[in-house]
Amino acid sequence: MLAVKGLENSAVYSLFHRIILAVKRKTLIRYDMNTSRSVVEIVPTHIVTEGGGFKVRRPFRMGKVMSPFLLIDEMGPVNYGPGEAVGAPWHPHRGFETVTYLLDGRMRHEDSAGNQGELNPGDVQWMTAGRGIIHCEEPHEEILRDGGRTHGFQIWVNLPASHKMMRPRYQEVPSSESPTVEKNGVWARVIAGECMGEESAIDTKIPISLIHVKMNSGSRLSQELESGLNGMIYVFGGEIEIENETKVKISPVAFGVRTKQQIKDGELGILSEGDVISIKSKSDSEFLILAGPELNEPISRYGPFVMNTREEIEQAFIDYRNGNFVG
Numbered sequence: 001m002l003a004v005k006g007l008e009n010s011a012v013y014s015l016f017h018r019i020i021l022a023v024k025r026k027t028l029i030r031y032d033m034n035t036s037r038s039v040v041e042i043v044p045t046h047i048v049t050e051g052g053g054f055k056v057r058r059p060f061r062m063g064k065v066m067s068p069f070l071l072i073d074e075m076g077p078v079n080y081g082p083g084e085a086v087g088a089p090w091h092p093h094r095g096f097e098t099v100t101y102l103l104d105g106r107m108r109h110e111d112s113a114g115n116q117g118e119l120n121p122g123d124v125q126w127m128t129a130g131r132g133i134i135h136c137e138e139p140h141e142e143i144l145r146d147g148g149r150t151h152g153f154q155i156w157v158n159l160p161a162s163h164k165m166m167r168p169r170y171q172e173v174p175s176s177e178s179p180t181v182e183k184n185g186v187w188a189r190v191i192a193g194e195c196m197g198e199e200s201a202i203d204t205k206i207p208i209s210l211i212h213v214k215m216n217s218g219s220r221l222s223q224e225l226e227s228g229l230n231g232m233i234y235v236f237g238g239e240i241e242i243e244n245e246t247k248v249k250i251s252p253v254a255f256g257v258r259t260k261q262q263i264k265d266g267e268l269g270i271l272s273e274g275d276v277i278s279i280k281s282k283s284d285s286e287f288l289i290l291a292g293p294e295l296n297e298p299i300s301r302y303g304p305f306v307m308n309t310r311e312e313i314e315q316a317f318i319d320y321r322n323g324n325f326v327g
């Protein structure tokens with residue numbers, strides 16, 4: 001569905017859009033004998049400046065459409081010259097998790113509790129902000145001094161109301177310890193969930209799949225996903241096609257327009273319900289598979305705080321000002 005510029009943030013539009021998406025997600029499966037997932041919407045991306053001035057590529061529709069994910073930011077790829085690299089200086093978070101996955105470059109982080117570390121290509125940092133963390137995420141001094149290529153992701157995963165105020169924690173998985181698998185022209189790193197028999201050890205409060213996949217042109221991947229979870233694919237190289245043998249049986253839903261089943265570089269494909277995604281790579285391709293439950297809770301967001309109500313956001317500001325934030 002095309003967005004109506006200027007209207008997309010209004011409450012009425014947002015409700016309307018959610019209803020259409022819910023109908024698409026559910027209706028497709030009713031006519032689908034095998035439960036293959038289909039693309040129900042293609043969300044394009046735009047470039048946004050974040051933190052201290054770094055550019056990210058981001059799907060332009062966010063929040064409840066991609067529950068439980070709040071944000072999918074592709075950082076770069078960018079080639080910094082000496083002295084040019086920028087990061088995100090000290091800032092707080094409350095009520096959700098940030099997952100940082102580096103593909104190229106080198107980053108360092110430090111937080112108010114005295115934790116610090118660095119991220120190198122292939123490393124994952126799964127940070128649960130919970131009730132509060134104040135941290136900085138910066139380029140490593142080597143990248144600052146000499147410049148270099150930087151590419152990666154930061155994904156915000158919402159927490160259910162019952163866990164928004166949980167104790168903060170980090171799960172750090174260096175590239176050497178993260179499960180990877182390669183079969184028949186398909187390579188995958190399993191950041192969360194399972195793929196081709198490999199399983200991640202990351203602990204999440206709600207079931208989350210986050211898988212980085214690279215496919216050779218013409219190769220195929222059949223990825224199982226628990227049928228109740230929302231599923232989506234963010235492509236950042238090449239083009240893939242979602243194969244659905246029963247697509248002729250799909251009733252014209254949501255105003256008669258059937259979404260194209262190809263997802264290409266810079267697009268987020270939102271998938272219907274179903275328990276398997278059948279992917280064929282139309283070129284050499286690279287993408288993330290993301291899945292998690294529909295939280296079905298109100299989202300109240302202000303900057304780096306994501307809570308359920310405005311009162312909880314105000315409380316976050318009060319706690320931050322009074323020094324009761326971190327705990």
Ligand code: MN
Nearest residue numbers: 088093098137
């Ligand atoms: Mn942050």
